Amino acid sequence: MIKIEYRQTGPYVDQGQEHQEEVDLASASRADLRWYYFLSDLTFTIDEAELTPPWSWTPVFDFLWSMKGALEHLERGEHTTIGFTENAELISFVPEGEKVRVSCTYTAAEAVCERVDLRTAWLAFREAVLTQLSVKYPRLAANPVFAELQL
Template sequence: MSEMDLRYKYFAARVKMAVGEIAVVSPGGHVQLVDLALSFKGAEARLGRGEDASFGFTEKPEVIHFRTAGSTVHIESSEKPYRVDVETRALVSELAKFRKAVYDCITKAVPQIVANESIRQIHSTE
């Protein structure tokens, strides 16, 4: 299965990402899990280096921006009027937990998919 197919055709789910009372990603629609997990992996790496990061959605034009400010990350949406702050290490840790959960869920449902490079990238810490 190609990375494009995995990212944009399979494994849609409802996901909620919240900081306090603010739903950064609301569970109102479906997101593509592989795409989101790989996007989070990229954001983890950038935030870990003290850089800004962002991710978008396959299904809609919204982009979520992570803007670093010392040990804090400001999270903002291109579509919604909020800005929430979170400690960088906590955000990176939660993004990694999400990736692990996606990997575990997908590989439990389809065990032979562990051989797929895109799926291995979700699990990889590199």
């Protein structure tokens, strides 16, 4: 079983300062949404392998976009990694036929899962994030960049 979840730990960060008001999320740039807004604690497990980053304040949109790109590479049979904006740590994805070997630089844990199961877990995670944040921040749902993740 693959579990990808998040808990929002910060609304927006701009130049190191948290902002909760006065940000028009309908017009926030892709870069701002990806790297500065909606900081979160992530949970990422595959079966018994704990691949959860051991730090807080990971931008949830960056993780979503990074995973989307990683899945596209895996569908082409390509090895890929995703990184984090706040450090040099990586999650590595190595295709093995229809399976994927997942490991990371911040823990010795390693897992193998079906590529389709990884995609299904990401889709469920994406749906949960987009639904929760668009309900909590209605202006966010009007942002064209937000819609890019729904494709």
